[in-house]
Amino acid sequence: MSEFTLRLRRYNPESGAPAYWEEHTVELEPHRSVLEAILQAKAQFDGSIGIRCSCRAAICGSCGVRINGRPDLACHTHLDAAQRHSRDGVIEVEPMGNMPIIKDLIVDMEAVHWKKIQRVTPWLIAKQPVPEREYIVPRETMIDVTQSMACIQCGACVSDCLSMEVDPEFIGPAALAKAYRFVGDPRDDQHFERLSDLAEDPHGIYDCTHCFQCIDACPKGVAPMSQIMRLRRLAGSDHKIVDANNGERHEAAFVSLVRQYGLLNEAELLPRSYAGNSPLAKFKPSAQKELVSSLPAIAKALLRRKVTPAAVLKPHKLERSDLQAVKRIYDTIEGRDERVELNLYISGYDEDAEGAATPPAAAATGAGQTSAEPGQPGQTPGGSPTR
Amino acid sequence: MPAHDVLIIGAGLAGQRAALAAAEAQSSVAIMSKVHPVRSHSVAAAGGINAAIAIDDDWTEHAYDTVKGSDFLGDQDAIEIMCSEAPKEAMHLEHIGVTFHRNDNGELDLRAFGGASKKRTAYVADITGQAILHVLYEQLMRFHDTVDRYEEWFATSLILDDDGNCAGAVARDIRTGTMEIFRAKSVILASGGNGQCYKPTTNALICTGDGMAQAYEIGAPLMDMEMVQYHPTTLAENGFLITEGARGEGAHLLNSEGRRFMEDYAPNKMELASRDVVSRAEQTEINEGRGVGPDGQGIYLDITVVPRKRVLESLREIVNIGRDFAGTDITREPIMIRPGQHYIMGGVKTDSDGQTPIPGLYAAGEVACVSVHGGNRLGANSLLDTLIFGRRSGEHAARRATTMAMPSVPASRLRADVDQIASIIGRDHGGRRISEIKDELGALMNEYVAVYRDEAGLTGALETVRRLQEEAASAYIDDRGTVFNQDVLGAIELRYMLTCAETTVVAAIERKESRGAQFRTDYPERDDAQWLKHINITRGADGAPQISDSPVTITQWQPEERKY
Numbered sequence: 001m002s003e004f005t006l007r008l009r010r011y012n013p014e015s016g017a018p019a020y021w022e023e024h025t026v027e028l029e030p031h032r033s034v035l036e037a038i039l040q041a042k043a044q045f046d047g048s049i050g051i052r053c054s055c056r057a058a059i060c061g062s063c064g065v066r067i068n069g070r071p072d073l074a075c076h077t078h079l080d081a082a083q084r085h086s087r088d089g090v091i092e093v094e095p096m097g098n099m100p101i102i103k104d105l106i107v108d109m110e111a112v113h114w115k116k117i118q119r120v121t122p123w124l125i126a127k128q129p130v131p132e133r134e135y136i137v138p139r140e141t142m143i144d145v146t147q148s149m150a151c152i153q154c155g156a157c158v159s160d161c162l163s164m165e166v167d168p169e170f171i172g173p174a175a176l177a178k179a180y181r182f183v184g185d186p187r188d189d190q191h192f193e194r195l196s197d198l199a200e201d202p203h204g205i206y207d208c209t210h211c212f213q214c215i216d217a218c219p220k221g222v223a224p225m226s227q228i229m230r231l232r233r234l235a236g237s238d239h240k241i242v243d244a245n246n247g248e249r250h251e252a253a254f255v256s257l258v259r260q261y262g263l264l265n266e267a268e269l270l271p272r273s274y275a276g277n278s279p280l281a282k283f284k285p286s287a288q289k290e291l292v293s294s295l296p297a298i299a300k301a302l303l304r305r306k307v308t309p310a311a312v313l314k315p316h317k318l319e320r321s322d323l324q325a326v327k328r329i330y331d332t333i334e335g336r337d338e339r340v341e342l343n344l345y346i347s348g349y350d351e352d353a354e355g356a357a358t359p360p361a362a363a364a365t366g367a368g369q370t371s372a373e374p375g376q377p378g379q380t381p382g383g384s385p386t387r
Numbered sequence: 388m389p390a391h392d393v394l395i396i397g398a399g400l401a402g403q404r405a406a407l408a409a410a411e412a413q414s415s416v417a418i419m420s421k422v423h424p425v426r427s428h429s430v431a432a433a434g435g436i437n438a439a440i441a442i443d444d445d446w447t448e449h450a451y452d453t454v455k456g457s458d459f460l461g462d463q464d465a466i467e468i469m470c471s472e473a474p475k476e477a478m479h480l481e482h483i484g485v486t487f488h489r490n491d492n493g494e495l496d497l498r499a500f501g502g503a504s505k506k507r508t509a510y511v512a513d514i515t516g517q518a519i520l521h522v523l524y525e526q527l528m529r530f531h532d533t534v535d536r537y538e539e540w541f542a543t544s545l546i547l548d549d550d551g552n553c554a555g556a557v558a559r560d561i562r563t564g565t566m567e568i569f570r571a572k573s574v575i576l577a578s579g580g581n582g583q584c585y586k587p588t589t590n591a592l593i594c595t596g597d598g599m600a601q602a603y604e605i606g607a608p609l610m611d612m613e614m615v616q617y618h619p620t621t622l623a624e625n626g627f628l629i630t631e632g633a634r635g636e637g638a639h640l641l642n643s644e645g646r647r648f649m650e651d652y653a654p655n656k657m658e659l660a661s662r663d664v665v666s667r668a669e670q671t672e673i674n675e676g677r678g679v680g681p682d683g684q685g686i687y688l689d690i691t692v693v694p695r696k697r698v699l700e701s702l703r704e705i706v707n708i709g710r711d712f713a714g715t716d717i718t719r720e721p722i723m724i725r726p727g728q729h730y731i732m733g734g735v736k737t738d739s740d741g742q743t744p745i746p747g748l749y750a751a752g753e754v755a756c757v758s759v760h761g762g763n764r765l766g767a768n769s770l771l772d773t774l775i776f777g778r779r780s781g782e783h784a785a786r787r788a789t790t791m792a793m794p795s796v797p798a799s800r801l802r803a804d805v806d807q808i809a810s811i812i813g814r815d816h817g818g819r820r821i822s823e824i825k826d827e828l829g830a831l832m833n834e835y836v837a838v839y840r841d842e843a844g845l846t847g848a849l850e851t852v853r854r855l856q857e858e859a860a861s862a863y864i865d866d867r868g869t870v871f872n873q874d875v876l877g878a879i880e881l882r883y884m885l886t887c888a889e890t891t892v893v894a895a896i897e898r899k900e901s902r903g904a905q906f907r908t909d910y911p912e913r914d915d916a917q918w919l920k921h922i923n924i925t926r927g928a929d930g931a932p933q934i935s936d937s938p939v940t941i942t943q944w945q946p947e948e949r950k951y
Contacts, residue, residue: 012870043822044820047874048872052422056591057627057708060431076711103870106871123526124483134481135481138489138493139489146488149521185486220707221707345512
């Protein structure tokens with residue numbers, strides 16, 4: 001048994017007082033969860049501490065909170081790890097972000113999370129005719145969508161989505177991962193329509209900025225950003241959906257610029273995105289019009305020195321051998337018959353990693369600082385029995 | 388006050404399936420739950436759902452396995468309904484979008500499960516309950532115009548009208564503290580089991596037997612309450628569930644000698660005998676000194692014999708649970724487990740349309756006892772039970788609604804429930820804390836009303852439960868607010884748990900034989916001549932439990948000796 005001190009963010013809307021911090025010290029074994037510590041404080045000291053919880057085993061998705069500033073399930077975070085990652089030895093627990101607070105650690109999921117889920121037409125639109133028995137579909141497709149099916153709707157990814165902070169209308173990581181579950185489902189009749197809808201929405205798939213926060217936050221390895229990127233590849237590369245948000249063209253320009261220069265040529269990025277992704281396309285009248293509309297963005301980029309006049313005239317370019325290496329990466333990836341999609345259920349995060357220290361998709365396992373970590377002390381059997 | 392044809396309390400699989408069925412039959416429907424529907428405990432069901440859909444399978448084989456699994460206490464007419472309707476229900480789930488795993492031909496894949504003579508368990512990795520629950524909720528979102536959802540509303544009591552019909556319920560909006568009367572032509576209880584009476588348990592914190600106690604309080608009989616299932620593979624330390632799917636995929640159980648001891652108890656089915664048999668075998672090994680772990684209280688579950696790739700794609704959740712909650716990589720080393728409280732076969736007595744003896748009151752899922760599980764439920768039959776009898780309840784309640792007018796309920800009916808909550812909040816801080824009483828109850832039940840039972844232990848347990856009931860009546864709480872006052876609800880839940888525990892102990896004392904999950908060391912044999920019958924417990928006028936019995940329905944399978 002060890003002592004752990006919790007610093008809980010308390011807020012009671014009936015009191016008229018602002019939110020405040022309150023500390024409680026409990027005694028528990030180090031591998032017990034932060035939720036158990038909160039429940040102990042609630043049982044022993046103050047029954048009015050508000051937190052949603054039910055299963056205690058990271059399945060029901062109720063206890064999403066921020067621990068030491070990072071989102072996770074309280075039941076999925078070991079006390080020793082949380083203490084190690086705290087600022088001052090006190091484990092700080094506060095409600096999730098991006099959602100209004102109802103009381104203490106309880107947020108209004110309905111107002112944000114579920115509203116966004118509802119936005120993506122979250123039900124199967126069955127392909128007709130519906131067969132008498134099951135649809136016959138490739139084995140891998142169902143394992144593939146299991147990764148997004150594994151989402152428990154805890155809201156951890158929504159809590160710390162940076163794009164949503166800037167654009168509260170962004171459909172967001174959880175709902176877009178949910179969308180992939182239908183787009184990737186061969187039984188769904190609206191594969192193309194769904195992709196087109198999500199690409200054309202100004203708050204849709206192209207609103208994500210690749211910050212990886214949601215992958216880090218997810219306690220279930222759903223990797224929402226990976227699902228968003230898969231939606232983009234399907235919409236852009238496979239279905240050539242050229243959206244009004246310039247998402248597909250921006251991505252295409254980005255990819256071809258890196259192939260050409262080995263690095264991003266910022267000055268060419270916007271012009272190339274417009275009207276055709278070639279060095280001359282920017283002189284087309286339609287591109288001129290779009291360029292003019294982008295003048296504020298260009299001005300900002302200049303002001304912040306993201307683009308400098310010198311770089312426009314003389315774009316940075318890699319050494320020849322490095323550039324060749326970059327091109328080889330392109331050739332290898334584009335030369336494949338089929339795209340390789342990382343999927344936890346298919347690959348396993350540390351598959352064939354006999355003793356390998358770094359799993360290839362460590363990010364996808366939710367290896368956030370507060371997550372339960374492999375090799376934690378716990379009920380480890382004392383030596384394998386003989387077989 | 389809201390009024391609906393059908394009011395459903397509880398939004399797990401049974402409740403949501405009932406809501407969708409009633410809505411499809413053109414009823415006005417409300418579904419109410421004390422948690423958001425996807426937080427319901429159905430989410431934790433891991434392994435799969437049984438249905439005889441394979442070409443070489445037949446529902447009668449499924450039915451026979453279920454009857455045998457129940458130790459012949461299941462009602463065979465209801466079992467026949469469940470098993471014969473299973474394939475259609477499984478295909479319905481497939482058609483609305485459940486992502487069942489496929490075999491190499493693209494057809495539904497089936498895995499082996501305990502007590503089953505064939506592979507007949509359809510699954511989504513080891514998150515089958517979650518997958519089905521979330522897909523049903525997708526359907527509720529789809530039909531949001533026709534089904535009113537009351538999420539995070541806590542039902543405080545059922546309403547009985549002057550003629551003895553159930554006419555609705557009183558409930559509290561947890562978020563605002565508002566109390567409201569919900570009128571309904573029919574009420575379907577679908578609020579799950581009461582595993583929190585035990586500690587440890589695989590059950591979520593919300594499984595406090597609310598529906599059983601509420602029905603009991605208005606006079607409905609509870610049946611087979613002595614039949615409490617201990618799951619053979621729960622984490623030794625905290626009782627978390629390791630799915631039976633692990634053994635279905637081929638995992639072994641080993642004692643301290645490293646031996647597959649199940650060969651001594653069930654030489655044919657080995658680890659895949661029915662749960663009561665496996666749990667008893669484990670407990671015997673532990674009691675006789677062949678347990679593992681520091682205190683010898685565990686058994687090893689060895690999943691390393693299953694190919695690693697297969698574990699990663701089909702048992703991913705228990706890989707996570709092993710890593711996060713036991714510090715064990717189950718793909719590389721055995722994990723320590725033990726039998727742990729998991730499910731209650733008993734519940735509110737219903738017929739095969741979910742009707743209780745109280746007109747207008749239905750029950751479905753774990754809260755109910757149809758009885759399809761009898762003395763012991765087979766793995767992967769509970770999801771099936773919730774869906775089949777959830778749907779049948781919804782359909783029947785919808786038909787009933789067309790034959791009657793909306794019952795009237797006086798607004799003054801609210802008073803009793805409002806006062807009850809006010810009195811709990813107003814209790815002075817003299818008594819015990821709710822949490823203390825709850826812990827004592829859990830430990831008590833897990834010691835004396837567990838895998839092995841006897842008269843002395845049970846009688847002592849009953850005395851303690853009665854003492855705890857008195858203490859609970861004055862136990863105090865801290866939260867005096869109205870917004871999300873979980874404290875006051877906890878006090879009500881404690882009362883429900885104690886009611887359930889009392890009926891379980893009374894029934895366990897009454898049944899003087901060993902059958903299914905009830906093993907009496909003082910009556911170690913099954914005794915069909917005396918005890919091939921259901922025990923029913925009803926609340927007497929003085930509040931004390933009244934015991935009666937009812938016959939077991941036998942259609943085509945006469946009781947026989949049970950061997951695996």
